[in-house]
């Protein structure tokens with residue numbers, strides 16, 4: 001086995017600090033100086049490892065961070081992130097004390113929870129910073145625009161809260177036809193004007209995700225929430241591809257743990273679904289569905305060894321998978337224990353991007369990277 005300095009497991013993620021920093025600077029270059037950049041690092045920073053990724057992005061100049069849950073926000077604070085952190089999802093009032101303790105900004109969209117948060121904050125003599133979420137057409141969380149002025153009026157009266165921001169989220173900004181996203185933005189703009197006319201517009205207003213940041217610059221307002229482009233991945237692999245220059249930050253690697261001969265008629269893995277029709281060389285890789293390498297209905301289909309595709313044989317197991325290296329050995333020589341395996345990344349002239357993997361698995365690149373489980377160690381390279 002080559003004398004590389006391998007991480008604690010025989011499969012690992014490599015995250016490029018340089019790529020994250022470079023991508024952030026490319027995005028920043030598209031924004032007016034007065035527009036803040038909120039780095040979306042929910043779901044373990046889309047699989048890239050939340051704490052270290054946020055530290056890298058903080059150093060690179062992210063103004064703020066966004067996560068999905070309070071526990072994700074607390075993890076960032078404990079990792080030394082000092083900039084404001086917004087929880088995008090619903091936080092119950094019974095988490096207000098924790099949010100206050102860690103100075104976390106919460107999303108609100110109805111009065112009942114907000115009033116309960118206010119009560120907790122007031123009792124401790126502090127204020128919870130909140131952003132109001134408006135539903136302009138995603139039909140997920142959010143107050144309806146027609147009801148937003150009344151909510152803002154009521155929130156302003158709650159001195160345990162400080163209403164710092166208001167935001168909405170696009171359903172289709174990554175599609176070529178942006179008419180629905182434009183209609184959402186027009187609706188949000190009307191609401192902002194209404195609020196401004198009665199002195200209720202919060203200091204921060206935000207709508208743009210990565211796709212809108214790139215293709216709808218008029219939606220930047222004074223804050224953008226960007227995730228996928230920081231990681232160098234396309235908002236949509238067909239309809240919203242990143243401009244030239246962005247670099248994928250993540251590679252998923254492993255080493256071969258064993259190589260064996262299969263005789264014709266021998267079967268591989270649970271259920272004996274694959275039966276060798278000829279003599280084969282089978283390599284074992286230490287990656288399975290409990291790492292985020294899907295078992296069904298569609299698999300990764302192949303990985304790279306010696307810069308060539310090694311097709312998966314039989315069922316993916318919880319921690320291991322068998323791949324066919326017969327044709328690879330015929331071309332490049334023996335495959336041995338310790339040889340590098342690429343699941344996402346580049347090897348020689350070949351590569352498997354997160355986008356390519358997502359086509360094989362029948363999903364999108366967000367899902368591919370964010371499903372890689374925590375037990376796969378993340379290491380940070382130049």
Ligand SMILES: Cc1ncc(COP(=O)(O)O)c(C=O)c1O
Pocket residue numbers: 040088169208209210211225226227228229235
């Ligand atoms: C509310 C909200 N804002 C912003 C983002 C970032 O989106 P993207 O990664 O496409 O930039 C997300 C991601 O899903 C989100 O849920």
